[in-house]
Every structure is written in structure tokens, then in C-alpha cells.
Amino acid sequence: MININENYLKLENSYLFSTIAKKIEEYQENNPKTEIIKLGIGDVTLPIVPTVVNAVKTAMDEMGDVDKLMGYGPEQGYDFLRERIAKIDYEKKGINVTLDEIFVSDGSKSDTGNIGDIFSIANTVAITDPIYPVYLDTNIMAGRKIVYMPSTSENNFVPDLPEEKADMIYLCSPNNPTGEVLKKEELKVWVDYALENKSIILFDGAYESFITEDNIPHSIYEIERAKEVAIEFRSFSKTAGFTGLRCAYTVVPKELKAYTKSGKKVSINSLWNRRQTTKFNGVPYIIQKGAEAIYSDKGQKEIKDNISYYLENARIIREGLANAGYTVFGGINAPYIWLKVPDNLGSWEFFDKLLHEKGIVGTPGSGFGPNGEGYFRLTAFASRKNTIEAINRIKS
């Protein structure tokens, strides 16, 4: 008799975004004239930059040419892209990452979700709360024990070390959903903890390109000895608007070790390579050519202009809300603004109020975990016009 993985039955149904969609629909039906402004979604809205569009189209022409067709590629990604990543994203910032430590993939969601494959289900997992739900759900699916680390305004969104020893620790900075960041000395605490406890840090740096302040690490490898204890996830989704093109990469250092039950050291790089070559067949050649184009001088300028546009939206929301008397977090090094819901309202109550009174959609903080209750997420990905209009409505 075929048995299921019963861990799946422990998952909570994730009705967050479908509930939001339903509420919007209802409201719009009853208020057909209101132009709803959506600041809830984490998806980009600026188009793919011209340099990338051209690179992908040129690569597609190659695919139609018998002499240039690219079939199965290396599962780890083409060297032309891995060389750019190693050079521009790391070497230029004083970090040494070799090509065979870089694994190009179809997204950080896939990688943060699949990375558990190579680790024992007996490991204890520490997850900040609130957080991107994939870390939690994938570890519930695997059946691992999970420890939550509250991350709220009380601790300035810098979670305390877990009381119980954690073997796998997920950190995300700049953070989704709070938009807050870990400073160098704050991140160092975690690296030291991992070194001491032989733990591993799964560091999600998907929003790295939004960092504007000094002393905020862009990579965990800026912390001494982090290559011995950390895997780093990076994505082109927010850096270059690739949410619909699907390309990301993960760095698995060769210094990084895990252990058998009997204490024998094993290379995680080799295990992840075995996982990817067995269960993945690489990112489309044309997408990798598009990602490569980001690293040209012209590409860099174009994507940085887009990031600046979103950051200016974030500033408008952050300052506008602050002026209107709200307590706001994030939005300086991230496209997310995390606000304290006023008047002791719940996250969902505030959602309804904002929709019904102002025609504005955001995301209830409780959707990201119990400690998100009483908070609310707004995103900087709308158009400038709608962003300004939203703030004017809130102020009015």
C-alpha cells in the first residue's frame, strides 16, 4: 500500500494570498469606482531592462541555429555566468568564491526549499518569526524539529540566540517581511555561534542589492570564517526583476562541512552537487545569457536605476507614514516597509480598515508568523504615481 509523507498533513493551509484576493474582489464589487492601490505584492513591476531583453533574444536566435544550439547544459550553471558572479558579486568586494562553489538555479525558493535534502531530518532548525514561509513549510515537510526566534520591535528585529541548540539556522537580511537588516557585528554573533556549535547558517540574501547603508554586510562571507559555516542564497528576482524569468544562485563553500552521526566530516559542496546533478537539469541557456548581461556596464547601470526607483518609493512610504504618525520599520535597505498597526488593532483588522477606508491593499503581518501579529507589510514595487497617491490617501 502506497503511503504518503505524513509530515504534509502537519502543514497549515496557506490561505494568506487567496484570502487577500477574495477580500479585494468583494470590496471592488461593492465599490466599483474605487481605484484600489496594491502595495501587498512582492513582485516587481518595472520591465526587464533592455540589455537583458536583447541578450535573451540573441541567445534564442542561437537556439534556432544548428551550429549554435545549446542542449543540456551543466546542472551547476554555465561558466560564463559563474565567472561574472564570482568576479562582480564577490571578488570585487574582497571575497573569494570559486566557480565550483556557485550553483546557478531557477530560484531561491527552490534552493532554500531543496537544500534540506542533503541534511538529516534529526537536525533542529531555528527560524526567525515572522519570516518567509518557505523555510518553515519545507522543514515541516521534512519532519524536523523547529525552534522559533521572535524578531520584533522589542529586540530591534535582531533575534536572540536560540535557547535550544540549533543545527540549521535560517537568516534573511535584508529581511522579508520586516525590511530590517543585520549589522556586521550582529551577524558575527551568529557565525560565532555556528562555529562553536557546528551548526550551519542558511543565509538568504535575496534583497542584498537594496542595501544603502554602511556596515550592513551584503554577503555573510564578509564575516570572518563564515565560509566554514554558511550557505548563501542570492537571486536575480529582485536584483534585476527576474521574477518571471527564474534565475538565482547559491554559494556552497568547499570549507563548509557537516557530519555523519559518528562525527565524520563530509563536504556539503559535494553533497549539494550530487543533489543538483541528480534532481535538476540546469537553468535555460537563454536565461543564463540574460543573467550574464546584467553584469555588463550598461546592464549594471540599468538594474541599479530600477533599484533606485523602488528605493525612492520605499522612502516615500516610510517618511509619509512616519509623518502621519505611524511607527515604521524597514524601507531603507529593503523594498519592504513594516509598520506597527495603530490602536492595538490586529493585522487583519487593519487590512480591512485600510482597504475599506482608503482602497489600499497591504499584507497582514500575521501571515508571516505569530510574531507578525500587530504588524503590516507594504511594498515599494508599485508605480511612483500609485505610491504617492497611496500615501496621500492614508494621510487624508
Add this chain to the structure above:
Amino acid sequence: MININENYLKLENSYLFSTIAKKIEEYQENNPKTEIIKLGIGDVTLPIVPTVVNAVKTAMDEMGDVDKLMGYGPEQGYDFLRERIAKIDYEKKGINVTLDEIFVSDGSKSDTGNIGDIFSIANTVAITDPIYPVYLDTNIMAGRKIVYMPSTSENNFVPDLPEEKADMIYLCSPNNPTGEVLKKEELKVWVDYALENKSIILFDGAYESFITEDNIPHSIYEIERAKEVAIEFRSFSKTAGFTGLRCAYTVVPKELKAYTKSGKKVSINSLWNRRQTTKFNGVPYIIQKGAEAIYSDKGQKEIKDNISYYLENARIIREGLANAGYTVFGGINAPYIWLKVPDNLGSWEFFDKLLHEKGIVGTPGSGFGPNGEGYFRLTAFASRKNTIEAINRIKS
């Protein structure tokens, strides 16, 4: 202390294709004038057809347009593609598959590899031998018990039912590597077995479009009640040369049930949907637009011309070898020719002989499992000129 998934240590190192590459390199160095013909690789060589090239490029232009940009798509695939699949691949052939039973993905390698996520590790897995190594390796990684079903010329490549009860059964028809197929009545034996034993069949139909003979099922759902027991994997890799573009789909019928340990029925469709929405973010929009274009009249004609080209290569190899006295299998409904190694040579001995005496590269059958020993795989994916030249060399 971070522990690894120790099942990974049970995997054999897969040196097959790297060993082949090394042998070729050595030979070429010593014989710089010989033009080596490669009939070993399972990758396509004809370019992507014009209809697909144009569709992808047009979609990429949309991505660069602020009004048409497509961001995060549905993890299950866009309806425009799922509608074509349901209509052309199934409805036209008398099979009812609904849109929410179709999951578009980046490849059958990913899907056949990841499908195990939703099943208990306590299930026993039956795998034909020889076989595509992903079925085996991913179940070793999960720690499942594996039962092998020999598939050789002695049983006409129709494996016997396993002696031990199997919960998960991998079948691949047309088969990689043997190129042989299961007839309708032969496949029905498996569906009946699965119904009786509450097993599940994982049916890999990646080579479906190469079927030329009647009475060979293109889909397992041609067998009555198969939707209650089978998941079907299909790929655009061989159908339309998408090995470098990465698109496939998997059908998970809603009738299909698995069980908790206590015997409660659970919908596999829901579990797979939860897996994909949690650990996957969909196939790039532009790739799905390319896949959609295959289903246009022009697209259908173009890809069928390519399949015919490969099938003619297969015929040339099959008949040429038969005329030269070899015992050959496959090559009628598949791009693979599986030949019995003559003179009681081993697979690797024959590999060396063919390379050194004829300058031709194939794949030793033993690379696909112990029962592949004494066999050898040639593929129909080379150019016509090289295919003919290879046969002439073998005959001479």
C-alpha cells in the same frame, strides 16, 4: 552538530559519462586525424524550430514592456499552456485530463526526482533494470527499499511483476535505454497490479512522440482505471528539442489516492500541488510561450519533421547493424538502439573496441544497471551524414 542525510553516502559515484569523455579525449590525442562520431549522447542536435524561436522572442519583448511584463506566474504553469496540453495531448486522443491535473515544470528529471517528496520513505520501490539512473539514485537518497526488475532480451524487455510487493513502480515506455516499448496488454498487467495492491505507477513517457507502431499506448491513461493509480511524466526535451530550454509536465490525476499509515485516503494531486507551490516557482513565462507554440499547426508540423528525421536515423542504425549481423532492439518507437554486444564481450570492452577500431562512441549498457551488461546503446540524435558514416564504418 549539523548532520547530513547519510543516504547520500550509499550512492555510487556516477562516473559513466566522465569516464566516456576521458576515453574519447585520450583516443583523440593519439589519433588526431580520426573524426570521431558520437552516438552516445541523449541530447538533440536539430535546432529549435522557427515557430518556437519566434514565440520566445516575442514573449521576451513583452517582458521588456511595462504594460506586458509577466512576473511571478502560477507554480503549476500558465493556463494558456495547460489548455493546449489538455486539448492536444489528451482530449484529442480520447483521454480526459483537467487543467488542475497538469503541472508544468522545468523537466522530467526534476519531477521524477522530486515526486518522492510526497511519499513515505517506508514504501518499497520497484525499478526496471537497466534504467534511467534518476529513479534509482533519488530513492537511494530518500532511503527507500529498492527491488530490481530485470528487463532483458530473455523477457523481451517486459519485466515480470516483482516477487516482493512494490508500492511505487517506475515504468518508462518507450524505454531509455533499451528503446523497447510496453504494448497495451502488457501495460494493463501493471495497472491491474497497482489497483490490486494499492500501489502507484510512475510512468515516464518522455519518448512518447517517437512511437510509430499501433497498439503501443502513448499515455498510461489509455488503460482503463489508470487514473486511479498512475502519475504520468511528459517532456518537451525530446518532443521539441527543449533540452536546453527546460520544459516538461506531469499529470497527477485527482482520482489518484495514497494512504496514511492508518489507511486514510489522501489526494496525491493536493500533496503535489503543495510540494510545487512550496518548493518551486514555475517555468519562465517566455519558455511556456515557446512550449505553447509547439501546439500550433505550424509548430506541430515542424516538430514532427524533426522526430521523423531522428526516426530515420534510428532506422538506418537498426537495419545497418542487423545487416552487419548484430542483434538489435529498439529504434522503431524510440531514438535509442540497444544492441547485444557480440562475442561475449563486456559492455566496456565493446566500447573500447568500437572507439579504437571504428572511431565511434556509444554508451556501455552496464552504465544503466547490472542487467545492461552485455548490451550497448546507440542514439539517433547525430546528423544524417554522421549516422550513415558510422554504419558504413561498422560494416567495413
